[in-house]
Amino acid sequence: MYYLDVKIEKLHRVFDQHERKDYLRLDLNENPGGLPQEFIDEVLTGITPQFVAQYPETLHFTEVLSNHLGTDISNLCLVNGSAEGIRYIIQAFTSKNGRIVGVVPSYFMFQIYSEMYDRNFVKVPYEEDLSMNIDKIIAELTEETQLLILLNPNNPMGNVYTEDEFEKIMTVAREKHVTVLVDEAYHYFYPKTFIRYALQEEHVFITRTFSKLFSLAGCRLGYVVGWAEGIKMVQKMCTPHNTNAFAMKFAEKILTTPGMLESLISKFEQGRRFLIDTLDANGYEHKGETGNFIFIKTNTDAQQIVERMKEEKKILIKAYSNVGKFGTCLRVSIGEPQFMKRFTDALFELDR
Ligand SMILES: Cc1ncc(COP(=O)(O)O)c(C=O)c1O
Numbered sequence: 001m002y003y004l005d006v007k008i009e010k011l012h013r014v015f016d017q018h019e020r021k022d023y024l025r026l027d028l029n030e031n032p033g034g035l036p037q038e039f040i041d042e043v044l045t046g047i048t049p050q051f052v053a054q055y056p057e058t059l060h061f062t063e064v065l066s067n068h069l070g071t072d073i074s075n076l077c078l079v080n081g082s083a084e085g086i087r088y089i090i091q092a093f094t095s096k097n098g099r100i101v102g103v104v105p106s107y108f109m110f111q112i113y114s115e116m117y118d119r120n121f122v123k124v125p126y127e128e129d130l131s132m133n134i135d136k137i138i139a140e141l142t143e144e145t146q147l148l149i150l151l152n153p154n155n156p157m158g159n160v161y162t163e164d165e166f167e168k169i170m171t172v173a174r175e176k177h178v179t180v181l182v183d184e185a186y187h188y189f190y191p192k193t194f195i196r197y198a199l200q201e202e203h204v205f206i207t208r209t210f211s212k213l214f215s216l217a218g219c220r221l222g223y224v225v226g227w228a229e230g231i232k233m234v235q236k237m238c239t240p241h242n243t244n245a246f247a248m249k250f251a252e253k254i255l256t257t258p259g260m261l262e263s264l265i266s267k268f269e270q271g272r273r274f275l276i277d278t279l280d281a282n283g284y285e286h287k288g289e290t291g292n293f294i295f296i297k298t299n300t301d302a303q304q305i306v307e308r309m310k311e312e313k314k315i316l317i318k319a320y321s322n323v324g325k326f327g328t329c330l331r332v333s334i335g336e337p338q339f340m341k342r343f344t345d346a347l348f349e350l351d352r
Contacts (some may be wrong), residue, residue: 011115024332026343027316029155029217029293030184031268032335035250039260047246058246065223075152075199077235078243079262079338082185082209082222086149087113088237089205091226093179094119094146100141102149103132103172105156105320107183107320112147126157130287130324134165142174148173151183151192153187156295158288166194170204179203186291188213188265198225205230210251212292213264220249268292269335274337278344287326289334296330297322298351301339303328305350 003053007079018030023031034040058078066073079085090113094100102110104123114121122145124136133152141148150169153160159170173180182194184206197204211217223232223245254260272289279286285297298305302319309315321328332343 007118011112012250014114023310023313024315024339024342025334026335026339027124027318027331029291029333030217031212031214031264031266031292032333032339033215035215035254035264039253039257040250043250046249051245051249054245055241056243056248058092058243058248061243061248064252064255069195069225070230071195071225073200075225075231077224077231077246079207079222079224079234079238080225080242080244081211081220082183082207084108084109084182084238084242085207085222086181086226087204087236088234089142089181090114090119090147090208091117092233092237098146099142099144100147100149101137101145101178103137103154103157104150105323106149106151107155107185126159126322126324130157130159130161132157132161132328134161134169137169138172141169141176141178143176145176145178147179147181149181149183150193152194153186153290154288155186155291156184156288156292156293157323158290160190160192160196160290164209166197170197173203174201177203178203180219181205182209183207185209185212186293188261189268189292190290194224198227200238202227202230210247213261213268214251214254215264216247216250219244219250221247221251225301268334271336271340272334274316275332275334275340275344276341282348284345285326291335294332294334295320295326295348296332297326298330298347299318299352301328302330305330305347308350313342315343315346317343 019321062073062076092128100114101122104125113120122140126132157159189207193205198206203213210221306319308318309317318331320331323329
């Protein structure tokens with residue numbers, strides 16, 4: 001009997017697989033410049049035919065990562081991009097029709113997975129002034145709630161939670177037995193982390209990625225941090241050999257090269273400073289620069305700017321609608337100053 005899950009048939013997905021051609025992509029929060037060419041060449045020199053022929057082994061890199069994070073390896077599960085880890089947590093820690101609470105707007109895959117697996121995603125919207133009222137999150141943490149998804153910092157709004165706010169949310173989550181997933185994809189751009197919760201208590205997961213600061217989106221690598229039993233459950237969900245050998249090789253080299261992380265952070269910060277100063281000097285309102293992205297309120301129609309940026313300037317950016325007092329505005333990825341200059345030059349020309 002042929003069968004197709006009707007949920008999948010009806011699921012609306014947008015795949016941003018258009019050819020890159022000569023576009024400057026500032027719409028996916030990648031690092032537009034990537035890692036230094038010499039660094040790439042050096043890692044690739046060590047690649048042998050056997051390395052490519054063999055299934056990847058994760059133990060060694062998990063140890064390198066646990067050293068870097070100061071955790072035990074039992075607290076870590078490597079995944080093929082953090083989007084995969086998020087999927088496994090939703091699949092394993094919520095049930096059909098299970099209640100998942102999350103802020104909106106947010107990373108779109110939380111809602112996609114919820115729809116895909118028939119979960120009930122309850123939205124907590126931002127306020128008109130673009131702040132998040134944590135009492136509204138807490139109010140949604142009912143006895144039936146199985147999972148709360150938070151981001152630190154949030155994508156796309158860039159807002160963050162104070163220690164007190166986070167602890168207040170956690171107190172209720174513990175009382176109501178709600179598993180908490182904190183997506184820290186943009187860690188390093190914003191150094192404050194809630195990882196200690198995932199290491200010190202049960203039912204808290206942190207997901208992180210190597211796609212952003214580490215500039216390895218093309219290789220797919222992420223990880224889940226959590227209590228040992230919870231991590232075992234996430235591991236059970238994984239496909240065999242899910243982690244890319246090249247990704248682990250690059251990530252290991254970044255983590256073990258003295259000064260490499262600092263240099264990536266510093267280059268990024270120069271770009272962020274340049275962009276913010278240039279926007280400020282030209283009277284632009286902006287928000288959310290805690291990650292490697294920023295919201296910009298434009299003077300003219302944001303959607304039209306997106307289209308003209310693509311056609312006339314070969315730059316890809318995104319427009320978001322209904323962003324509180326910003327209305328429809330731009331979201332732009334932040335990279336090194338040379339890319340930010342190309343973007344701001346184009347913006348000032350088109351936005352008038
Ligand atoms: C908040 C957030 N979480 C997760 C991801 C997925 O990252 P990965 O490349 O590790 O799957 C993204 C990607 O943009 C993101 O913005």
